[in-house]
Amino acid sequence: MDALEPEPEIAASLFGDRIDLARAYTSDLARRGEELGLIGPLELPRLWTRHIVNCALPAPLLPSGRVGDVGSGAGLPGLVLAIARPDAHLVLIEPMERRTEWLTHESAELGLDNVTVVRARAEEARLDAPLDQITARAVTALSKLIPLTIPLVRSGGELLFMKGERVHDEIEAAQKAIRKAHLSNVEVVVLGEGITPELTRVFRATVD
Secondary structure: OOOOOOOOOHHHHHHHHHHHHHHHHHHHHHHHOOOOOOOOOOOHHHHHHHHHHHHHOOHHHOOOOEEEEEOOOOOOOHHHHHHHOOOOEEEEEEOOHHHHHHHHHHHHHOOOOOEEEEEOOHHHOOOOOOEEEEEEEOOOOHHHHHHHHHHHEEEEEEEEEEEOOOHHHHHHHOHHHHHHOOEEEEEEEEEOOOOOOOOEEEEEEEEO
16 A cells, blocks of 8 residues: 655645644545545645645635535645644534544544534535535536535635636536636635645636
């Protein structure tokens, strides 16, 4: 089995006094992630850089409110953001039972009292209150993701989707969905320049 990537220097500054929680989560994911089908067999040598740091970089963009994470899977970015931002409450929305069991177990193991796990598809999720913001990483194209998630967010709330290098192409292809959803302040935020080899690109928009 490939060795786990050494912790990069940037991790400590991203997580501050909660770095030990990030280390524990990364260790648990490295130990059980492949067995549970949460990460692929080639991810250990780049787990910190490609996944943990990548998911922590948007943490300053979160409000101190209720943030949903659609298709939370292994907890990337939901559990990482819950560690980095204890003042935000993360609602992890995931349809697969095996993954919701992992998310529930891991948040309890880490003592994260700012996490709620909801087993549902985004379009079927029934929340007790609208979200202030919703995020997703590697779920589906913006043209599909926007209509799926809009009903879960309050007016004035935000979409915050982590995307790949072709994010601008996705935005172009999603113009109809963007107009229909009346999104404003649409932008791409690029994070990590000069501090990590894996840049984080975030599609950000306000729900009117």
